[in-house]
Amino acid sequence: MIRRHLRLLAAQLRLSGLLALQYRWEFLLDGFFSIFWTITALLPLWLVFDERPVIAGYTYPEALTVVGFFTLLQGILEGAIHPSLATVIDAIRTGTLDFVLLKPADAQFLVSTQRFAPWRGVNVLAGIGVLIYAFFEMGRAPEPAHVALAGLMLVLAIIVLYALWIIVVSAAFYVGRIDNLRFLFLAVFDAARWPSTVYRGVLSFVFTFVIPLALMTSYPAGALLGRLPWSTVIGAWIGGLVFALAARAVWLTSIRRYTSASS
Structure with a gap:
């Protein structure tokens, strides 16, 4: 089962790459504007x-690490998560989701891997570049243990970001058009470019426990800087996995409401 899904993923990546190569100028322009922005x-x-x-406990180079992870995640969101799941909304409205449900594979996996935007990978490289520049400004290199922990937290950040987007897309089963909700999510996600300690009071609670932006950028940055406690790491992984399971439950519940085009 896992091997079959990996083959499907490889096929979708190959098709998306071939499609991107048909529009080379678009690839170059998107890459240029990604670096510019x-x-x-x-x-x-x-x-x-x-x-x-110093602002909220961060110096300028330290705050750059948060921006670096934000840029990296933005590339993953726009290149791997959003292109596929955005098409689900039209599929639900037109009834073409039938063709996905009839295939012998998990529907969530299929809708999550049906389209990629390879040129958005420039954002990922730009994010890595910002991280390198941040430590150049600090005059030191990150410790290998901190790099490994930051990578672990980045994996969790991607899981939570994907789970959030699944919940947003699942709303289409109930309201049909969710363009405003999608734009709201992207606007709120933009707040993740700042360290979580900048936000106080209600915003701090919301961006930590309701919409876990802190987990996505500030926690990986804190791990890379060597200032993230292990208690926070364990708590973040427990909370993140629970959030991912909740998103899966929301998807399964929502898809039961789907009325196919043939019914």
Whole structure:
């Protein structure tokens, strides 16, 4: 079963790559604008830290690590998660989701891997570049143990980001069009470019426990900087896996409400 799903994933990646190569200029332009927007996103951070050397416990290079993980996750969201799941909304509305449900594979896996945008991988490289630049500004290299822990937290961040998007897409089974909800999610996700300690009161609670933006960017950055306690790591993984299971339950419950085009 796992081997078959891996073959399906490889086939979808290959098809998406071939499609992207048909539009080489689009690939180059998207790559250029991805780098351009990454650079412009650093300007507010630079302006803020130009006035104060430390904000919410972060220096400028340390805050750059948060931006680096945000840019990296943005590339994964726009390149691997959003292109596939965005098509589910139209499939639900038109009834073409029937063709997915009739295939001998898990429906959630199929709708999550049906389309990729390889050119968005430039954002991933840009995010790694920002992380390298951040430690260059610090005048040191991250410790290998911290890199490994940051990688572990990044995996969890991707799981939670995917689970959030599954919940958003599942709303289409109930309301049909969820364009506003999608745009709201993308706008809220933009807040993850700032360290979680910047937010206070209600926003701190919401961005930690309701919409776990802190888990997505600040926790991996904290792990890379060597300031993330193991108690937080364990708690984050428990909470993240529970959140992922809840998203799976939401998907299964929602798909039972689907009325096919032939019924």
